[in-house]
Amino acid sequence: MERDDEIRRPDPEDLLAQVKAENRGRLTIFLGAAAGVGKTYAMLETAHERQADGVDVVIGWVETHGRPETEALVRGLSIIPPRELVYRGKVFREMDLDALLQRRPQLALVDELAHTNIPGSRHTRRYQDVEELLAAGINVYTTLNIQHVESLNDIVAQITGIRVQETVPDRLLEEADQIQLIDIPPEELIERLKEGKVYVPPQAERALQKFFRPGNINALRELAMRYTARRVEGQLDHYMRLHGIAGPWPAGERVMACVSPSPFSAQVIRTARRMAAGLKAEWLAVYVETPDRLPADENRRDQLARNLHLAEELGAEVITLTGNDAAEELLAVARRKNVTQIVIGKPLHPRWQELWRGSLVDKIIRGSQGISVHIIPGRTSSREGHRAIGWRYRQRVSSWPYAGVLVAVMLVTVLNKILQPVFDFTNIALLYLLPVLFSASRWGRGPSILASVLGALAFDFFFVPPVLSFTVYNLRYLLSFVIFLVVAVITSTMATRLNIQVENARRRETRTAALYALSRKMAAETDIEGILKTVVKTVAETVDGEAVIFMPDAAGKLEVRATVPSSPEKWLDNNEYAVAGWVFTHEQIAGRGTDTLAGADGLYLPLKADENNLGVLGVKLTHPERHLEPEQRRLLEAFASLAALAILRLQLAAEAQQARYLEASEKLRTALFNSISHELRTPLASITAAVTGLLEGDEVYHPEERQALLQTIKESARRLNRLVGNLLDMARLESGMLQLKLEWCDLEDIIGVALGQLRETLQDRPLEVSISPGLPLVKVDFTLIEQVLVNLLENAVKYSPPGSKIDIAVRREGKELQVAVADRGVGIPESDRERVFGKFYRLQSPRHVSGTGLGLSICKGIIEAHGGKIWVEARSGGGSVFYFSLPLAEQPPGAVPSEGGGGQGDR
Known part of the structure; x- marks a missing residue:
């Protein structure tokens, strides 16, 4: 039973994918075997039904081809007028993507998914427009012929003899929410062609002779039906896993495509993709670089990069290895990855080369040991075959x-x-x-x-x-x-x-060294600005161009945070800002050399890390006619990833620091409340009790007792006043709002006022004041320095035995005036001499000591505000000595030095 429950448990990955898909628009593809089967007609009919149900339907683009029945269905639906673009002196009409996004209908109709847009459009292909609509949460109906599916491109070319140039990635169909197959018999389709319902008569005649032959149509119909059947089976499988329905699972097949720098590898990759889709299996594309198969020239490296990029686009796990024997490396990967099917191309080179160098295919077959090997024959044209054979020697000859x-x-x-x-x-x-x-x-x-x-x-x-x-x-x-x-x-x-x-090792070493140098430099940076400057400098040096990093401000608008050179206004116009904004919003690469916004001067990459898009990296080459090599682009992507991770690291560190500050603040608030609640309640309770007793009448207490109660009220009120004063002083110090009222003062006068304020507190204490003669005046805030002396004296009284002596000494030390307050208490351990000046820190004492622990902290803040310093030392014979020093300034004209003396003497 537990096993059955485990089988029926929904797949968390499917549930997560379903939650993510809820924020995107739903895509419905009307799929047909060929043009003229009625895809657009069926789409418009379904749109009318949805509109009758109350759905907001808008036509973004529909191509009627002049068919009256199709044009009749267009009427009654809202239409976004197309935008006009001028290309090579002619005016072309394209779908207005921005107007459609601004209109934000519930359902948009976009005909001909595989269409190539006119240069100057935001995207190179219409399917990219559809992806942007879906990302904006707009549902889309669209149409597609089976020959435009990327993985079926080679099969369609073999069937019809015509290679279709406009293709759509398979992932778009795999991510579609629904695929509706539109099908009619071949005879009916041919009849429609003859009647001019598909193409105009001259074009229809040529189509009937070349493409729309009964055999071709039947083969394309079978392709469309098989593709749709696999789609339905996949939907059923997804439904079963999503709802935890037990049932048979597909076998664990895995397909591997062997990739090389040859143009023929594209056919091998597409075949492996179709095979993996048919087996519902994972697949990978592997390239092994050996000494005798090195891509020696730039053309071969570019072709290899295109092949690997195609495999990546079709959903393969791309693996690149280096070894001495390609067959051994491929077989090792196959065994390590549990590959069951190997797809490899039949070599196009002459037989004598196999006799001389050995056959890679034969080696793989001999070492396969239970792995199925599929050999794909090349069907390239003579020109392509010649290029494939002689590819190795296509170098500039001097x-x-x-x-x-x-x-x-x-x-x-x-x-x-x-x-x-x-x-x-x-x-x-x-x-x-x-x-x-x-x-x-x-x-x-x-x-x-x-x-x-x-x-x-x-x-x-x-x-x-x-x-x-x-x-x-x-x-x-x-x-x-x-x-x-x-x-x-x-x-x-x-x-x-x-x-x-x-040369290849040097190129790899250069890339590795650049990545290592950048990561090492970024690791040494402690702020985001330093990281951004390091990244743009490294990128500019690597590509021999200019680099810029955009990051959002507080309002979410992109702004330039770092650039090389320092004045990028020459190429960062409004158009470039718009491209950078699009990249930041959609988290995709765009700009020069890509299929999206290719008219821009720069290439823009998102700084994405951990599902967070932190900014945009822009690159512009010094020479506009030069293009980035594939290796340089991959290096830039690595730079962008490193930069994003470094920025995210600092942001997380700042957030952690903020969390620590909040934690410390919470502890401080808790300590404050705990301390204040006790210190406030004690004097308030004393005042309340004394006042209550006095209100009971004169006959209850004797005059001496009444005097004692009044004295209690006075002492408690004074204690409460000191507590509130300390809290206010600490708040002023913490907020930076403490304003010093500096004036020339005689320190002997300040000491006298402080002692007068503490007359009752010090009445049972022997006190000795020693002031050196001829002391200069100090420019201080009289009231605040008085507060420092009062707090130090109160601290001495609290932490020394009753009746013990307290000493005050003032002397000059160089360009400072030094004051010392000494007691005969238990002393302060050396480990606590720095901590006693912290907020709410109180020493352990054998007797109860009242207070909040703010007095010494306030003293430290006041003295440091005056440019002085405060510290504590152990006193010879027991006790502690608190010192503070104040800087001396040039004396004012007519200043009279202090006479000094014993002051209070012994009491």
Whole structure:
């Protein structure tokens, strides 16, 4: 029973996906085998039904092709007028995406999903417009022919002989909420074509001859039905998992596509995608870089990047490896990933190359051991086949390396002639290997092979009898020539291969070093501004251009936070800001070199980390005619990810710091309330009790008792007044609102006023005041320094035994005036001498000591506000000495120094 309950439990991932999908619009695709089956007609009919149910329906774009019955259905529905774009001197009409987003209907009709927009539109393809509508929460009805599905592109080309250029990614159909298959018999479709209901008569005639043949139509119908059937099966499976319905699950198949820099790999990738979809299996695309399969030139690297990008778009897990044997690496990945199906392309190179270098396909078949291997034959045109075979050698040819080879062989020949009297034929032949090695390491395979051929000919012509003739009398020299050529070719090939490996390793090392340097620099930064400056500087140096980072302000509007150079106004116009805003909103790459907003001057990448879009990274190349290489773009994406993570790290650290501040504030508030509640209740209770007794009448208490009650009221009121005063002073210090009223004062006068205020508190204490003679005046706030002395004296009274002596001393120390208040209490441990000046900190005492623990903290704040310092030391013989110093300023004219003296003396 527990197992059955576990099977029936809904899948959390499906539930989460369903919650996320609730915020997006719903997509319905009307899918047909070919044009003319009635997709647009069915879409409009369904839209009228929805409108009758009260749904707000708007036509974003509908192509009627002049069909009266279709135009009749358009009437009665709201239409967003198309926008007009001028391209190459002609005016074209396109769907007005902005107007549709502003209108925000419940349901939008967008015909021809695979359409390519006119340059100047926001997106290159119409399906991208639809994705933006869905992201805005608008439901969309759209139409699509089966030949426009990306993974079926090769199959459609084989069936019809026509390769469709406009395709739609499979993920869009997989994410669609509903697919409605629109189908009619081939005979009816052909009849509609003949009647001119699909195309105009001349175009319809050509279509009937090439595309709309009965066999083609039936094959396309089968494709459409099979695709829709897989979709229905997937929906049923999703429904069962979402609702926890027990049932049979598909087998754990996994498909692997073997990718190479060849253009033919695109067919292999699409085949693997279709196979994985048919098996409802995961699939991966693997490329192995080996010394003999390195993408030596830029064209091969670009083609490899396009192949891997196609696999990524089709939903594959892309893996790139480096190894010596491609077959062994591919089989190792297949076993590690539990692959059951391997898809690999049939090689297009000549048979002799397989005999020379070995067949990758044969090696994989021999080592498959239970894994099914599917070999896909190439069906490229002759031109494509030629390009695939000769792809490795498509490099820019320069005559200088070959001229250099000729000069090097001539120099070696001259050197051999000079050394011929002391050299034999073996040494002379070995010297001719020097131009081969040199040219292979500097210029590549072609010049090195030329060097080997010229070296062999020069050796024969100038040194092998008969000299100055290519005729060879001794046949054993022919074998020497062959061996020399073989050694030279192998040596040049290995040197060239090593050179290519070094170049690729250098490129990888450069990327890795750039990423490492950026991460190390960002780790050293402690603020966001420093990280942003580091990122834009690194990006600008890497791509040889300009870089800028946008981040939202408090109102959510993007603003430039860092840029290199410091004045980006030359290229950051309103259009560029709009592109950056679109990237920030939609969290997608856009701008130059992409399919979205390609007319922008810069390329813009979102700074996204942990589902948070933190900003936008913009890049503009110094030379507008140059484009970013695929490797540079991937490096920029890595930079953007690193920057986003670093920014997020600092933001989280700031939030954690804020949380710590809030926690400390909460503790402070709790301590304040606990302390104040007791300190306020004690004097209030004393006052209440004394006043209550006095109100009972004169006959209840004797005059002495009444006097005692009045004294209690006075002491409690004074204690309450000090408490409130301390709280107000602390609030002023914490808020920074403490304003000093500086005036020239005699410190002896301040001490006298403080002692007068504490006359009753100090009446049973011996007190000695020692003031050095001739002390200068100090410029301080009289009232606040008096408050410091009062708090220090009260603290001495609280923490020293009754009747113990308190000493006050004032003396000059250099450019400061130093005051000391000493007691004979228990003393302060060294570990607590800094903490006693903290808020609400109170020392442990064997007797009860009243107070809130704010007095010394207030003293510290007041003294530091005057530019002085305060500290405590242990007193010889027991007790503590509190010191504070005040800076001395230039004395005012006519100032009279203090006479000093004993002051209070002993009492």
